[in-house]
Amino acid sequence: MKYSLLLTTLVFSLSWNTLSAEDVTHSFLACGQKTYIMDDQGKMSWTYPSATRDGYVLEDGTIILTLNKSKRYGGGAVVRISSDGKETLVWKGTQSEVNSAQPTSNGTFVITEAGISPRLLEVDAEGEVLVEFPLACQKKNHHMQTRMARKLPDGTYLAPHLLNFAVFHYDSDGKVLSTFDTTVPGDSEHEIHTWPFTAIRHGDGNTLVCCTHGNRVIDFDAAGKVVWTLTNEDLPGDWLQDPCGSQVLPNGNIVITSYAGGRVDPQAPKMFEVTPAKDVVWTYSDGQKVGIHHFQILTSNGQRLTQPPQK
Template sequence: MKLQLLLSTFVLSLYANSLSAEEITHSFLACGQKTYIMDEQGQVSWTYPTATRDGYVLEDGTIILTLNKSKAHSGGAVVRISREGDETLIWKGTQSEVNSAQPTEDGTFVITEAGANPRLLEVDAAGEVLLEFPLACQKENHHMQTRMARKLADGTYLAPHLHDFAVFQYDTEGNILSKLDTTVPGDVEHEIHTWPFTAIRHGHGHTLVCCTHGNRVVDFDSTGNVVWKLTNEDLPGEWLQDPCGSQILPNGNIVITSYAGGRVDPQAPKMFEVTPEKEVVWTYLDGEKVGIHHFQILTTNGQRLTQPAQK
């Protein structure tokens, strides 16, 4: 079954047709060793001085950032930046790292902490904890515990656990509802490092997963079967170089960032967009050996994308 059918709830045919005859341009928020907003003309319109892991630009222009650990925040942090540039601390990490922070439609924030006691929290705008439960990931390697956790429309939580080679779904009490194995069939020793980094629930129970060090992006159906897969064999070159973040656009296309893009192959893009048929329709290169950890596409050809972003 083609992915365009699986993503039918997101396909806006009029939007897709309007872009087919012209060059695609995007503006986006980039999170990584450098944090910035790039406009559609390829100019940086905003920067932030600290490295980040996750980020969102809300409809009112507010920016939510997950900060790397630093001298100022030894366990990482989550901050809110207003349109006027005022910064407010939402959460100061209490362990090794804060790895993601998703703003919800209810005005809360879903946050994950890595450390001796990995956990997921949901906090209000003032940072008061509303919900908390432990994550069922390995504890030996803190950095490789979890990444882009997201609250789903049904109130449950989806969390990729890298060294566990699985995407876990939890209820509000931390009970495991499902476990999606990202191991390549037959790879008993896990020689292909298909560590799940970003997991996007879409359509009728499907999950699109960036398997970072395994250099592949995979779509699973509701029963865990692989129904679509993108590898470097589908691309003009070794473009999937540690793919971390992804976003499903309203027209069903998928944008992917390769954290190591440009390091191994200077001609490999840092970000690119593919159609469900795996046709490349947009690329982003900047010539710098600085990785993009995650991102958010904000506009396409001057049109602001609908929210919440599927990322």
């Protein structure tokens, strides 16, 4: 496969954490219409021949991918690819879509299925179901039910529900513990119902949420109050165009993927990194109109990031 790729590094003099006035480089796994690993020199080191929604590279080199529905897997699937290239099936979707699969430190996988009976599952390495409960989301539009569900260290789960305009926090029995409303406040005529896509628990109980419809990224504190917001007004251009995935780096910076970032301008960033002060320190463009659904930053300036990634 050949792709038209452009890797652009923006250099700023920053004082945030250990960042200095030097080029920032990342290698990363990209999941979307094309699935690949990009090295820190802008070259593809690995590709996969199917579209994906979510993915992880584990410390031993194993790659976990959530596959889009296809002729091969009509309800989507989760596969494991070992470092020698051998592929095994972890989970075959039973409904409309499989939308995420998070590997846990215990060797299990947290999976969401969309369909008539939307549900969250946690399965072991052989696919045996250990946890299962229904998701409290709308059932009419399967595709817009949920996306990046994640298990937290305390054994509870976060699941963004797009057309419910909220991130739901569940216990292991499926009880809703709390919700994070992503609606932009205003009167009835000016409220914006934004669709949460990725929710990341980080810091002292904060929850970072990418909202696709509405083009913003927001951070809730532990009490559920919005304490940080990123919009296109904070950026050099209208770079937030359907922001889907994100990752909080160890230094506190945030990398965001803008799925439709190239629809208006083909050279607009598909991914970019900002500091908490909203300074841009890295961008990646691929010349495509749409593409990257989610990702995992693997190395920064040649240093491998610690596991598990906050994504």
